[in-house]
Amino acid sequence: MSTPTAPTALRGSYFEPIDDHRYKPTTHAGGAWDPDEQHFSPLGGLVVHAIDRHRAAGPDNGLILSRISYDILGRLALDECEIQVETIRPGRTIELLEAVVRIAGRPVVRARAWLLAGLDTTAVAGSPVDRLTPPESLTAWPMSDVWAGGYVTSLDVRPVAPPQPGRTTAWLSTPLDLVAGEPVSPLASYLALVDTANGIAARQPPTAWMFPNVDLTIHLHRQPRGIWTGLDTTVSFGPSGQGLTSTVLHDVDGPVGQAQQILTVRPQPGA
Numbered sequence: 001m002s003t004p005t006a007p008t009a010l011r012g013s014y015f016e017p018i019d020d021h022r023y024k025p026t027t028h029a030g031g032a033w034d035p036d037e038q039h040f041s042p043l044g045g046l047v048v049h050a051i052d053r054h055r056a057a058g059p060d061n062g063l064i065l066s067r068i069s070y071d072i073l074g075r076l077a078l079d080e081c082e083i084q085v086e087t088i089r090p091g092r093t094i095e096l097l098e099a100v101v102r103i104a105g106r107p108v109v110r111a112r113a114w115l116l117a118g119l120d121t122t123a124v125a126g127s128p129v130d131r132l133t134p135p136e137s138l139t140a141w142p143m144s145d146v147w148a149g150g151y152v153t154s155l156d157v158r159p160v161a162p163p164q165p166g167r168t169t170a171w172l173s174t175p176l177d178l179v180a181g182e183p184v185s186p187l188a189s190y191l192a193l194v195d196t197a198n199g200i201a202a203r204q205p206p207t208a209w210m211f212p213n214v215d216l217t218i219h220l221h222r223q224p225r226g227i228w229t230g231l232d233t234t235v236s237f238g239p240s241g242q243g244l245t246s247t248v249l250h251d252v253d254g255p256v257g258q259a260q261q262i263l264t265v266r267p268q269p270g271a
Contacts, residue, residue, distance in 0.1 A: 096112060212263065
């Protein structure tokens with residue numbers, strides 16, 4: 001069994017609450033492209049945490065978050081953020097929620113989440129996608145050799161096979177809490193690691209090329225469990241400045257859904 005890359009003695013959180021809607025990121029949320037910006041991955045989990053709190057304030061309708069799409073509207077400064085959630089389309093079997101993240105009063109992320117009725121479909125449940133090799137048997141990979149920032153440094157990354165340009169399958173976990181002093185759902189904690197997919201299978205060195213994603217869309221056919229997020233990721237670059245990161249999402253029991261990220265691909269200035 002390997003020693004994790006992320007030190008198990010690491011303590012703390014990615015965010016500290018200020019009030020019911022405002023949060024302050026810690027240095028552990030620092031971005032990979034710019035350490036003075038937030039990495040979107042933990043912020044994506046924080047949005048789900050805000051959605052959970054919004055839902056907890058109302059009656060329990062038993063609906064399950066099954067799709068969430070994030071549009072990244074601007075620079076994510078490593079600064080206090082406010083998240084407001086509203087119900088766009090209420091319903092007993094289908095519901096649509098919207099969350100808006102603001103930094104310095106400016107919208108920087110807009111997310112929409114579809115919630116669907118929870119029913120017993122055990123008799124027909126299944127997927128043709130195989131389970132991944134368990135993370136406990138894998139060797140840790142120092143992702144910080146490729147990427148900078150407090151967020152990447154906080155991760156325990158365990159590839160199923162040596163990472164390749166444009167193709168990597170890996171497990172991710174973190175010893176940090178998403179929000180200091182607040183209970184966080186397994187789903188929020190799981191989704192707080194999904195945006196990392198674009199970094200585990202970089203097609204080109206980030207010192208020479210930029211390829212940030214401007215969105216993230218996640219579809220789930222099963223709710224994940226456990227502390228590990230499994231990413232089976234493929235990255236493609238097109239000939240006209242666009243790229244696509246596609247990921248089959250896993251937990252320790254098998255596949256749980258898929259994620260897609262559209263990329264803007266361009267050379268680093270001066271590279």
